[in-house]
Amino acid sequence: MPELPEVETIKKTLKRFVINKTIADVSVLWPNIIKRPDDTEQFKHIVSGQTIHDIKRKGKFLLFQLDESVLISHLRMEGKYSVHPYQEPMKKHTHVVFSFTDGEELRYNDVRKFGTLHVFNKGDEFNHKPLNQLGPDPFDEEFTLDYFYKKLKKTERVIKAVLLDQSIVAGLGNIYVDETLFRANIHPLKKASRLTKREVKVIQEQAIITLRDAVGQGGTTIRSYVNGQGEMGMFQQELFVYGQENQPCKNCGKPIVKMKIGGRGTHVCISCQKIK
DNA sequence: CGATGCCCCTGGTGGC
């Protein structure tokens, strides 16, 4: 559920609490979260003793910059981070605990256990999965109109599926794809290769505007998402179509329709968004 | 290349 704006919000919040903290020990309560290295003991050994100097983000990934390593975290559906004194009781579904030398702990909580953690040597992280599979972040300079148009031209898939593909552009998920396509007046089932350069430009612009606005609002709070402080995002008030099934379109008044595209719930105003 | 389905998981929902 956390997409780019939620991950960006989590990053900003977390930075206030963990920058310059040194990891004394790591406790892994659900080893399947750890994807690299294979061996959980190895993971703990590598990370222990290192200091968190910065947190970066690419797409929906968090990149914790340590002394010698980079810790890469994907929250998938329900992953959350929070910081607590070590005495504080552990919440249900806490799976990884980074204990700092000052008595505080960074805790990773994930009801569905879908989240992942990878550790790489500094500088090596972009040579391996998962980061080497990623397209540009929408806020990156490489996300140019030429790049985007070329990518869309050479695929036979529908635009909704392409926007969800993290190797094309990294960070959009179900919510922001639906919102972007509504704002761009494009039907999600339209073939990507059939879009004009003008339409591609509008999609690109609306994606960036939507994401930027959502970051400004601290993300969207749907169900359980809260940032590292437990604060809620407010962007859900500005959603046009996501979760608005049967509600009147804020533009034309016709009811928003929910359909299934590529196995994903998809929200669309069939009056405003034309396939043509 | 692309569509489909399975898998990873648990809480919420709907049927009975």
Add this chain to the structure above:
DNA sequence: TGCCACCAGGGGCATC
């Protein structure tokens, strides 16, 4: 009220 089958959903992976 209780039980249970079923579903959601990001992304990796195998299959066709």
